[in-house]
Amino acid sequence: MSERRGFLRRGADDGPKASVRELLPYLFPKKGLLAGALVLSVFGAVTSLVQPLLVQQIITAVQDSEPLTWLPWVLVGIVLLDGIVGGVQHFLLQVLGEHVVLRTRTQLVGRLLHLPIAEFDQRRTGDLVSRVGSDTTLLRAVLTQGLVESVGGLLTFVGAIVAMLIIDPMLFGLTLLVVVVAFGAVLVVMPMLTRATRAAQEQVGHLTSALERAISAVRTVRAANATDREIAVVGERSTAAFGAGVRVARISALVVPIAGIAVQVAFLVVIGVGGLRVATGELPIASLVGFLMFLSYMIFPLGQMIGAVTAVSTALGALGRIQEIVRIDAEDAGDVVDDVRTSDAAIAFEGVSFRYPEAVVRSRAAAEGADAEAADELASPTVLHDVTFTVTPGSRTAIVGPSGAGKSTLFALIERFYDPTSGTIVVDGRDARSLERRALRAGIGYVEQDAPVLAGSVRDNLLLAAPDASDARLLEVLERVNLREIVDRSADGLDAAVGEHGVRLSGGERQRLAIARALLSAPAVLLLDESTSSLDGRNEAQLQAAIDAVAVGRTLLVIAHRLSTVADADQIVVLDAGRVVATGTHAELLESSPLYRELATHQLLVPADAGTQA
Numbered sequence: 001m002s003e004r005r006g007f008l009r010r011g012a013d014d015g016p017k018a019s020v021r022e023l024l025p026y027l028f029p030k031k032g033l034l035a036g037a038l039v040l041s042v043f044g045a046v047t048s049l050v051q052p053l054l055v056q057q058i059i060t061a062v063q064d065s066e067p068l069t070w071l072p073w074v075l076v077g078i079v080l081l082d083g084i085v086g087g088v089q090h091f092l093l094q095v096l097g098e099h100v101v102l103r104t105r106t107q108l109v110g111r112l113l114h115l116p117i118a119e120f121d122q123r124r125t126g127d128l129v130s131r132v133g134s135d136t137t138l139l140r141a142v143l144t145q146g147l148v149e150s151v152g153g154l155l156t157f158v159g160a161i162v163a164m165l166i167i168d169p170m171l172f173g174l175t176l177l178v179v180v181v182a183f184g185a186v187l188v189v190m191p192m193l194t195r196a197t198r199a200a201q202e203q204v205g206h207l208t209s210a211l212e213r214a215i216s217a218v219r220t221v222r223a224a225n226a227t228d229r230e231i232a233v234v235g236e237r238s239t240a241a242f243g244a245g246v247r248v249a250r251i252s253a254l255v256v257p258i259a260g261i262a263v264q265v266a267f268l269v270v271i272g273v274g275g276l277r278v279a280t281g282e283l284p285i286a287s288l289v290g291f292l293m294f295l296s297y298m299i300f301p302l303g304q305m306i307g308a309v310t311a312v313s314t315a316l317g318a319l320g321r322i323q324e325i326v327r328i329d330a331e332d333a334g335d336v337v338d339d340v341r342t343s344d345a346a347i348a349f350e351g352v353s354f355r356y357p358e359a360v361v362r363s364r365a366a367a368e369g370a371d372a373e374a375a376d377e378l379a380s381p382t383v384l385h386d387v388t389f390t391v392t393p394g395s396r397t398a399i400v401g402p403s404g405a406g407k408s409t410l411f412a413l414i415e416r417f418y419d420p421t422s423g424t425i426v427v428d429g430r431d432a433r434s435l436e437r438r439a440l441r442a443g444i445g446y447v448e449q450d451a452p453v454l455a456g457s458v459r460d461n462l463l464l465a466a467p468d469a470s471d472a473r474l475l476e477v478l479e480r481v482n483l484r485e486i487v488d489r490s491a492d493g494l495d496a497a498v499g500e501h502g503v504r505l506s507g508g509e510r511q512r513l514a515i516a517r518a519l520l521s522a523p524a525v526l527l528l529d530e531s532t533s534s535l536d537g538r539n540e541a542q543l544q545a546a547i548d549a550v551a552v553g554r555t556l557l558v559i560a561h562r563l564s565t566v567a568d569a570d571q572i573v574v575l576d577a578g579r580v581v582a583t584g585t586h587a588e589l590l591e592s593s594p595l596y597r598e599l600a601t602h603q604l605l606v607p608a609d610a611g612t613q614a
């Protein structure tokens with residue numbers, strides 16, 4: 001928890017950081033593949049180092065007019081073998097890289113979907129998506145861009161150095177000087193690259209968030225004639241991402257000339273000084289050729305190592321963003337403290353007060369434009385005050401109240417998306433906090449007001465809560481909520497697509513499909529957040545029939561917006577500004593509660609004339 005707060009408090013430049021030690025466990029998902037790639041890398045190093053030795057022998061043999069025999073053929077064979085080994089190694093590394101991405105994505109998604117609901121309240125979907133989609137791919141580059149080759153490369157590097165030292169220590173000393181200066185300069189640039197990459201990935205996150213916002217609300221955006229403005233917003237994010245990408249390019253571009261100049265200078269020095277020594281007879285020509293070959297074998301792995309360091313720096317930026325999510329504690333499973341029924345209530349609120357977690361409120365305020373300091377100062381208001389009511393098993397309870405009264409928050413607490421700040425929620429006679437969250441949720445069906453339908457087919461939506469249900473059972477529940485027509489009207493039947501958030505269905509159909517889903521899992525308690533969208537008479541009757549079907553033999557809690565729902569309720573709880581101000585039946589409350597009377601009149605909970613009479 002403290003770690004998480006640390007992340008939330010970070011300043012603009014103080015982004016999530018990862019260390020190389022944290023990176024290593026991510027790189028070794030398949031030890032066999034890695035070992036294979038390493039062996040091939042070492043093998044490649046040996047075949048490389050043998051080549052200059054053979055060339056030297058061939059030159060010496062030609063100089064001495066000796067027969068070449070099998071030497072050239074061995075050289076050709078080794079060059080071919082080198083190529084084949086390189087190809088296989090490349091393949092293994094690519095596959096290994098894909099494994100790294102797969103495992104990181106699996107781990108990240110596994111944690112992401114288990115995060116406490118409060119975390120989703122304060123994060124942007126697009127940014128989370130980009131961490132899974134884009135940041136993970138940067139880890140792959142560590143393996144595919146040189147790290148493993150560097151191991152064999154190191155061998156070649158050391159072998160080449162030893163050979164060069166033996167051939168001509170003075171020439172080697174000069175070469176080393178050039179290389180050390182260049183490599184040192186590259187190392188200085190690396191931390192800058194890590195920072196720039198992290199900033200670039202954050203910009204990609206902002207871009208994805210902006211795009212996700214525009215796409216998910218495309219109808220509203222289109223209807224408000226705001227398409228061009230949204231394009232401009234996404235365009236701004238794209239430009240920012242471009243700018244951040246260019247900064248990365250600028251820094252990594254420093255590496256290329258430094259390395260390039262170093263190579264050229266090293267070769268020029270060796271050719272110049274070495275040529276002089278050949279001319280004066282101090283160095284045989286075969287040794288100079290051998291030295292030059294070894295120099296290239298020393299420089300090539302150096303390039304690989306610089307590539308590896310660059311890739312690691314880039315990956316550390318991305319890993320910081322991945323770990324920011326992985327380090328957040330997942331929603332705990334909930335402790336099974338006792339299994340003792342303490343009452344007969346199906347659901348009971350006993351003196352429940354609740355404030356949303358402060359960080360959530362702060363980030364909402366920040367998203368709405370308040371500056372960070374002002375947002376910080378905002379204390380989280382108490383949303384529910386000492387709420388007490390009891391729902392007996394098998395009864396129907398309607399919850400009514402003005403907008404913002406805290407009705408949906410009650411449901412969120414029953415589902416344990418959040419826990420009360422004080423007081424107790426009783427589910428099936430037990431303190432909800434003593435129940436395992438999975439078990440608690442298995443006993444409760446929840447039909448949300450908004451987006452109760454997921455993208456996919458009718459079947460996907462129904463199977464969400466009951467994955468083993470047969471087609472016959474699916475059709476039966478659809479029949480019970482009067483939804484057979486949505487499968488009958490499509491040639492795809494149960495596989496008919498419902499569109500993103502169920503856009504191919506009407507508002508009433510969406511709610512009924514969600515009710516059908518709840519019916520399938522046969523929960524003892526059903527929480528139904530009624531759609532506020534006005535329904536025509538036929539749809540209203542169909543929804544009521546669906547609610548009646550679902551109410552049989554179970555406890556029903558409905559956030560009610562309709563006369564039929566409140567009139568049939570055994571109990572109505574009237575909520576105002578987070579407090580229960582009245583409970584009773586429709587008839588009782590029309591008599592006793594002025595707020596209920598007002599709501600009944602304005603929210604069409606009663607026919608207009610009855611409201612006027614009341």
Ligand SMILES: Nc1ncnc2c1ncn2[C@@H]1O[C@H](COP(=O)(O)OP(=O)(O)OP(=O)(O)O)[C@@H](O)[C@H]1O
Binds near residue numbers: 383406
């Ligand atoms: N995730 C959240 N984080 C912080 N505050 C929230 C969150 N959800 C709701 N609130 C606040 O809690 C209060 C009650 O909201 P809630 O959604 O429970 O009201 P409601 O009675 O269901 O309203 P409506 O009928 O308009 O849906 C509101 O002031 C709202 O701003």
